[in-house]
Amino acid sequence: MTKNFLILMSGGTTPVINSTLVGIIEKIKKKSSKIKIFSGQPGIDGVLKNRFIDLTKFTKSKLKVISKIPGSHIVGTTRLKKLNIREINLLKKNLINKKIDNIINIGGNGTLQQTIDLSNRLRNFNFISCPKTVDNDLGDINFNKMLCNPGFSSCISIWKFFLEMINLENIGAKSHDKIIISQTFGRETGFICGAIRYWDQKRKLPIMLLLPEDKKNYSEILLYAKKQIKKFGRLMIFLSEGYNLSNIVPKYDKSGQIMYGSSGTSSAQILLNKLNKNGIQSRIFNPTILQRVFSFKNQVINKKDNLFAKNVGICAVKLLLANKKSYLIGLSDKNKINPISFSDCKKYSRKMPVRFIKSGSFDVSNDYIKYLNKVMK
Numbered sequence: 181m182t183k184n185f186l187i188l189m190s191g192g193t194t195p196v197i198n199s200t201l202v203g204i205i206e207k208i209k210k211k212s213s214k215i216k217i218f219s220g221q222p223g224i225d226g227v228l229k230n231r232f233i234d235l236t237k238f239t240k241s242k243l244k245v246i247s248k249i250p251g252s253h254i255v256g257t258t259r260l261k262k263l264n265i266r267e268i269n270l271l272k273k274n275l276i277n278k279k280i281d282n283i284i285n286i287g288g289n290g291t292l293q294q295t296i297d298l299s300n301r302l303r304n305f306n307f308i309s310c311p312k313t314v315d316n317d318l319g320d321i322n323f324n325k326m327l328c329n330p331g332f333s334s335c336i337s338i339w340k341f342f343l344e345m346i347n348l349e350n351i352g353a354k355s356h357d358k359i360i361i362s363q364t365f366g367r368e369t370g371f372i373c374g375a376i377r378y379w380d381q382k383r384k385l386p387i388m389l390l391l392p393e394d395k396k397n398y399s400e401i402l403l404y405a406k407k408q409i410k411k412f413g414r415l416m417i418f419l420s421e422g423y424n425l426s427n428i429v430p431k432y433d434k435s436g437q438i439m440y441g442s443s444g445t446s447s448a449q450i451l452l453n454k455l456n457k458n459g460i461q462s463r464i465f466n467p468t469i470l471q472r473v474f475s476f477k478n479q480v481i482n483k484k485d486n487l488f489a490k491n492v493g494i495c496a497v498k499l500l501l502a503n504k505k506s507y508l509i510g511l512s513d514k515n516k517i518n519p520i521s522f523s524d525c526k527k528y529s530r531k532m533p534v535r536f537i538k539s540g541s542f543d544v545s546n547d548y549i550k551y552l553n554k555v556m557k
Contacts, residue, residue, distance in 0.1 A: 183281035183306075184216040185500070187235065188223045189257040190287035190294060194312045194331025194472050195250040195338070195481050196489035200286055202247040203493025204310075205235055211501060218278055222256020224294075228267060230274050247490070250473040250481075259290070268301055275305065282306045282500040284493075288313035288329070289529045292508055296522045299506050306505035308496040309522075312489070314472050316371040319510070321530045325520050326510045328555045330489035331472065334482040336375045336556065338474045339364070343379050346416055346465055350386075354414035359405065359455060359462040363448035365471050366420030368392050369531045372471070373420045374544040378552045386412035388542045390419035390451075393532045396542070398425060398454055404542055405460065417451070425450045484556070491517050513554075 187204055189197065208215050217235040220226030226233075233255055238246070246254055263271065275283075283305055285295040292309045299307035311318050311326065314335035319326025342362070350360050364372040370391030380387060386408050390401070408415045425447055448464045455462045467474075475481060492509045495517045499507055507519035508528070536548035 184218065184279045185497075186227070186275065186278075186280045186283045187217065187219045187255065188227075188283065188285045188287075189219075189252045189255055190223055190285060190291040191257060191259060192288065192313065192472065193250070193252040193257060194314050194489075195334035195475065196331055196486045197252055197286060197312050198249050198254060199247050199486045199489035200310050200312065200330060200493040201235075201254065202243045203490035204284060204497055205238060205243060205493075207494045207497040209236070211497070216278070218280060219255040220258075222252075223258035224260055224263075224271070225258040226256065227274050228270055230277075232278060247486070248475075250475050257287075260294070262294075262297060263301075268298075271298075272302060272305075275302075280305075282308075284308045284310055284496050284500070286310040286312050288315065289318050292318065292525065292528060296506075296526065299522060306500055306503075308499060308505065309508045310492050310496050311509060314372065315366055315369055317367075317369045317530055318528055319530055320525075320528065321533060323551070324513050325518065325524075326508075326528075327513050327515065328511060330485060330492055332371065333485040333488075333555050335365070335372055335471050336378060336552070337482045337485075338471055339372070339376060340379045341474075342465070342467060343376060343416075347385060350414050350416055353463075356461055357463045358409050358413075358460050359415045359417055361417045361419065361448045361451055361455075361462055361464050363419055363421050363446060363464070363466045363468075366392065367422040369422075370394070370420050370537075370544075371532060373418050374532065374536065374548055375552055376418045377544050378549065378556065381549055383543075386415045388415060388417045389544065390417065390423045390447075390542065391532065391537060391544075392420050392422050392424075393534075394537045394539065394542075395424070401451075401542075402455070402458060405455070409460070419447055419451065421447055423447045425454070482556075488517075495519065515554075 219233045221231045221233045295309040311329050313329045314331045316329050316332040452462050495509050506522040508525050510520045512518050538545045
């Protein structure tokens with residue numbers, strides 16, 4: 181009996197998420213022309229409403245184009261609360277009608293927990309979770325089973341371009357705009373913010389990093405900023421969106437996660453207001469979604485990351501075709517794709533370890549640079 185596939189995307193997107201989608205589709209098509217491949221339009225929300233896209237019809241040429249496009253617009257993505265019993269039964273009914281047995285859910289921390297929950301409540305179906313998050317906060321704290329997340333290194337590459345432009349602006353306008361404040365993604369983690377230093381490993385640029393794992397009060401920030409301005413005549417501050425400097429009135433999505441991009445204000449705005457009040461004229465650069473959908477004329481931002489994302493999808497299909505289920509697809513510290521049992525990753529949310537932070541210096545350590553070299557090269 182043919183077991184059809186359902187591919188879902190949940191949560192935020194990445195520059196290479198469609199490479200995972202393409203890896204899945206190509207591997208299934210190579211195995212059998214009888215297997216149908218569906219996606220909800222969008223995600224689980226689409227499945228609940230019985231709205232499906234037939235991905236089986238995608239040609240080789242179309243898949244080649246899709247693999248280089250950032251974002252989730254091909255199939256759409258959703259953020260949903262935990263499904264109730266009525267919704268579970270409706271989901272089950274619609275899956276059976278399409279003869280779907282195998283479900284691959286592509287997403288971050290919330291998606292992994294959602295997939296584990298669904299696998300426990302729909303035991304007659306086979307679930308695999310494929311990672312994707314530019315925040316890099318999905319995985320084990322030792323980085324042994326999940327070295328990094330698909331999308332993270334591409335996001336770092338995007339910030340290289342941003343840094344170059346910000347630096348030019350900061351040099352040119354330093355007579356009046358002493359500081360440019362740039363806000364990166366990172367609800368509770370500084371992986372992206374800290375990675376700015378990867379592009380200035382010799383520490384020649386006036387860069388200040390505000391990492392949530394190395395929280396300082398405003399007085400400390402102001403004192404350090406003044407010292408940097410005295411030394412360089414200018415300063416570029418990078419901070420994670422979740423760096424709490426005051427009370428942000430948060431907006432939450434349906435899954436309960438904070439959406440900083442939709443909230444009443446931002447950490448960057450709060451810091452700007454404080455600096456301006458202290459007589460230091462500053463300016464904000466907040467790329468928000470560009471960090472995860474930016475591309476140069478549809479050219480892949482990071483080829484290694486793109487291949488990683490594709491291989492994640494291929495591995496997911498291999499497992500399901502071999503009647504293996506309930507896995508998160510990981511990347512070992514030896515850069516090898518490996519499955520991680522759901523039983524081993526129920527709490528798989530991580531922050532930057534102490535060894536990655538250069539304490540008291542608003543900077544990352546050489547250990548973090550070594551880690552980034554492993555991820556990027």
